[in-house]
Amino acid sequence: MNIELTGVSASFADRDVPALDDISLTIDQGEHVVLLGPSGSGKTTLLRCILGAVVPQTGAIRVGGLNPALPSELRAIRRKTGVVRQGNDLVLGLRAQTNAVLGTAPTWGMREWAAVLRGSIPSRYQERVHALAETQGIRALLRARVEHLSGGQRQRVALVRAVLAEPQLLLADEPTSGLDPVTSQAAVDTLREADGVTVVVSTHDLTIARQFPRIVALRGGRVCYDGGELTERDAEEIYQGTAVSA
Ligand SMILES: Nc1ncnc2c1ncn2[C@@H]1O[C@H](COP(=O)(O)OP(=O)(O)OP(=O)(O)O)[C@@H](O)[C@H]1O
Incomplete structure (x- = not known):
C-alpha cells in the first residue's frame, strides 16, 4: 500500500x-x-x-x-497492516506462540480456533512461526506466557506476529x-x-x-x-x- x-x-x-x-x-x-x-x-x-x-x-x-x-x-x-508498537500490545495470559498467530485470526476456521483454544497453534502456521521465532532468538520461549518474557523478548514476539500475517x-x-x-x-x-x-x-x-x-x-x-x-x-x-x- x-x-x-x-x-x-x-x-x-x-x-x-x-x-x-x-x-x-x-x-x-x-x-x-x-x-x-x-x-x-x-x-x-x-x-x-x-x-x-x-x-x-x-x-x-x-x-x-x-x-x-x-x-x-x-x-x-x-x-x-502489521504493527509493532513501542511497549507492544500483546495479550497477557496467552502464550508467546498464541500471540504470534493472533494477527491471522480473521482467516481462521473452526479447526484453527479449536487448536488455539487448546493452547496450540494452527498447523498451517507452525513452520513459519518456528522459523521466524528462530531468527528472532525466541524459539525456546514460544510456549511461555508473555507476562513471563522480558520487554525485548515481547518486542520480538510482536514482530513475529506482525510479519506472520503477511x-x-x-x-x-x-x-x-x-x-x-x-x-x-x-x-x-x-x-x-x-x-x-x-x-x-x-x-x-x-x-x-x-x-x-x-x-x-x-x-x-x-x-x-x-x-x-x-x-x-x-x-x-x-x-x-x-x-x-x-
Ligand atoms: N497523547 C499525547 N498528548 C499530548 N502530547 C503528545 C501526545 N503524544 C505525543 N505528544 C507530544 O507530541 C510530540 C511528538 O511526540 P512523538 O511521540 O510523536 O515523538 P517521537 O519522535 O516518537 O518521540 P520518541 O522518539 O521519544 O518516541 C512530543 O512533544 C510529545 O510530547
Missing part, C-alpha cells in the same frame, strides 16, 4: 507546539522507509496518523487510497528499542526482507537508519531530511539544537 500525506498538521490539546507541522510525504507501494529523529520529533505521532489513532487537524492522509480518519476505510487499512503495510515504532545489538540486527533483517511490503520503521539509531534505502528525518514535527545517503553532517543537523517541546 502506498501512503500519501499532504499538509498534515497535528496538535495535542495540552501543547502549544504542534506534534506534526505541515508534513507532505509520499511513500510508494513496496518502499522501505525509516523515520529518524530526536525524541519528541513526531515519529510516533506520524505512525499513529497513518493508523488512524491520531486524526490531524489539517491536511489529508491516504493509505492505499483509503482515508484512515473514516472508520469504514480504517478497518480496511488495519486488515492489511501484511501489505508494516509499521514498526522503535522495533529495536531494548534489544541488544545482535537481536536488534535480526529484527532489522526481518523488516528489510519484507519484499514487496511497504515498511515504515521509526528509530533513533543512525546505524539502523542507514540500512534502509530511504531516510525521512523529523525535527520539531517537520521533515528536515529526505534521502538515501545520510552523511555525518546531515545527522548532526538533524540532532543539533533539539528543542524540548513545551
